[in-house]
Amino acid sequence: MHKIAGVLLIFCLTVLSATSLAQNHSHDHHDNGHDHSHEQHVGDEHHADDHEGHHDNACGGHGDHGGEYDPKATAMHHISDANVYTILDAVRIPLPCILYAKDKGWDVFMSSKFEPGHHDNGHAAYNGYVLHEGAVKRVIAEEFPSEGQVHVGGFTHEKIEVDGKERSIGYVCYEGEKMQLEEKTVFDGGVLGGAITSFYDLSITKNVASMILILIIFFFIFRWIARAYQNGKGKAPRGIQSLLEPVILYIRDEVAIPFLGRDRYAKYMPLLLSIFFFILGLNLWGQVPFLGGTNVTGSLTVTMVLAILVFLIVNFSGNKHYWQHILWMPGVPVAVKPLLAVIELMSMFIKPLTLMLRLAGNITAGHIAILSFIGLIFIFGDSGQNMTGGTVGSVLSVALTLFMMAIELIVAFIQAYVFTILSASYIGAAIEEHH
Amino acid sequence: MTGTLAAIGAGLAVIGAGIGIGQIGGKSVEAIARQPEASGDIRGAMILMAAFVEGAALIAILLSIFFS
Numbered sequence: 001m002h003k004i005a006g007v008l009l010i011f012c013l014t015v016l017s018a019t020s021l022a023q024n025h026s027h028d029h030h031d032n033g034h035d036h037s038h039e040q041h042v043g044d045e046h047h048a049d050d051h052e053g054h055h056d057n058a059c060g061g062h063g064d065h066g067g068e069y070d071p072k073a074t075a076m077h078h079i080s081d082a083n084v085y086t087i088l089d090a091v092r093i094p095l096p097c098i099l100y101a102k103d104k105g106w107d108v109f110m111s112s113k114f115e116p117g118h119h120d121n122g123h124a125a126y127n128g129y130v131l132h133e134g135a136v137k138r139v140i141a142e143e144f145p146s147e148g149q150v151h152v153g154g155f156t157h158e159k160i161e162v163d164g165k166e167r168s169i170g171y172v173c174y175e176g177e178k179m180q181l182e183e184k185t186v187f188d189g190g191v192l193g194g195a196i197t198s199f200y201d202l203s204i205t206k207n208v209a210s211m212i213l214i215l216i217i218f219f220f221i222f223r224w225i226a227r228a229y230q231n232g233k234g235k236a237p238r239g240i241q242s243l244l245e246p247v248i249l250y251i252r253d254e255v256a257i258p259f260l261g262r263d264r265y266a267k268y269m270p271l272l273l274s275i276f277f278f279i280l281g282l283n284l285w286g287q288v289p290f291l292g293g294t295n296v297t298g299s300l301t302v303t304m305v306l307a308i309l310v311f312l313i314v315n316f317s318g319n320k321h322y323w324q325h326i327l328w329m330p331g332v333p334v335a336v337k338p339l340l341a342v343i344e345l346m347s348m349f350i351k352p353l354t355l356m357l358r359l360a361g362n363i364t365a366g367h368i369a370i371l372s373f374i375g376l377i378f379i380f381g382d383s384g385q386n387m388t389g390g391t392v393g394s395v396l397s398v399a400l401t402l403f404m405m406a407i408e409l410i411v412a413f414i415q416a417y418v419f420t421i422l423s424a425s426y427i428g429a430a431i432e433e434h435h
Numbered sequence: 436m437t438g439t440l441a442a443i444g445a446g447l448a449v450i451g452a453g454i455g456i457g458q459i460g461g462k463s464v465e466a467i468a469r470q471p472e473a474s475g476d477i478r479g480a481m482i483l484m485a486a487f488v489e490g491a492a493l494i495a496i497l498l499s500i501f502f503s
Contacts, residue, residue: 254479354490361493418486425483 002154057329064249069378075371079295079364082120082134083111086291092116095138095209101199104146111136111203113149125152130172132181138199139172141179151173155181207302210294212283214334222277227229251276255421259428268427271313275306276420283363283412287405297415298363300356307356310423315348318430351426362415366408373400441499448495457487 010419085093096111107127114122114131122131128146129136132155153173160169170181182197204212225241237245255273256265282296296302324330326344329337376397381390463481467474 153446254475258479350494354493357493357497358486358490361496362489418482421479421483422486 036084038314069375071372071375071379074375075368077119077133078293078371079367080134081295081299083136083203084114084116084120084134085206085209086116086134087122089118092120095206096204097129098204099136100202101138101201104128104199121155123151125150125172125174130155130181132170132172136201136203137170137181137183138197139174139179140182141177143177144174144179148180158293205249206294207296207299210282210296211302214278214285218277218281222317233384247276248273251420255417255424259421259424260431261428264420268424272420272424273294275310275423279306279335279359279419280412280416283416284409286363286367287408295364295367298360298367300360302359303356306359306419307352310355310426311349311352314351314430317427319433321432322430351422355422359415362411366404366411370401370404370408373397373404376400441502445496445499448492448499451495452488452492456485459484459488 012281083095083097085095087093092112094110094116097107097109097111097113099107104127107129109126111122111131113124113126114129114136115124116131116134117123120134125139125144126149128144129138130152132136152175155170155172156178157168157170162362171178172181173179205429212382221240221244225244228237228241236242252269254263256269260268279297282294282302286294286296286298326348327341329344332340374397375411377390378395380386380396385406459481463477466477470477
């Protein structure tokens, strides 16, 4: 009975929060001065938005979202990294921006200089940089002041066609003029048509801040556990020690020893445990609703660094037999050997590539699924116009979101485990003695 | 047009991965039912194999994103 009451309470709270989120978003998409019928939802923040709207119209720009709810853009905005840590669109924790441009030199300041407002758009520009949907962008236009803080109007974007692909160009409104923004750097580094910015963004972004947070938490937890083992030899584990001891033992007995061998596993245990807990911690932190919402392990950059680390460790600890199996496979006809060498060399790079893609893909897919289910509220509710549809959509989306979150919780553990076990198996294959 | 084709390609890749992971899951549950004492080893091998199949599907999906 107790349990049922608890589940019901959680369900009600989720419905309530989803509804409030719906309202939040329905005025999100009217923040360009096209529709003011939702003004009653908001407090003082909306004044700024009105302001933004007027500037928008002054610029003659098209609305940022055209009043239409765009599920893809919303999902992408919510899974991408940001230079400001926003909790529930209400609390905005400024983060340090560290920017370097060749023609300008270093710029180090807090992102509160941008006066981030609704939708993580900055109301001010600083030293020629603006904050657009959480990301720092540079204004290309030369007449834009490159020093000091100036107030800017809203942001608009236009869709243009380049080589058959639709690209959107962002503009910032400054003194009634539209000024073009640089596009965000995309992960292909410009090879496949993405843009490259003229500055390096080394900022402590939302993702980096979450990583540091998780590292600090785990540092203290593991220091505490290590001290408990030193002081209480032979005693039963207590507190968080008894929670993590089975996990550590599982990694040792089921992952490290079978793949690396009983006499050699100890050298790689710190690596495997670090990988496992780093990924697990960030996976779980990314699933804390509202508070976390970071997509660290779902970003390709983070998983790429992890995969490169594994790649380097595998290849530096590879012994003679490992290289022999790659370059000159023993036991096959000579004619086949070069062919196998090519395949093995390719698989040497494909292994870390899939390691990178698997983790990022799984975590991002889960987040996008949840965001799409939440998006059902706005699609059914016609962005706040249709009350009945919104209610049906809310009920549907809460049920689906809860289901998806349960799956994501399992995925968080499985992906951390899979990354660890695959790293162990690659290292194991590299250090295996001849048999 | 390319976008549609890419989406179809991604869908096909997912069908393939689904069949593969389904086979792995079904067979390993059968194996566990036959030999419950080996369930730990079988589960480990199952997750490892599922990860490999998934890797192939992910490469296909990434390529379809690139070419869309």
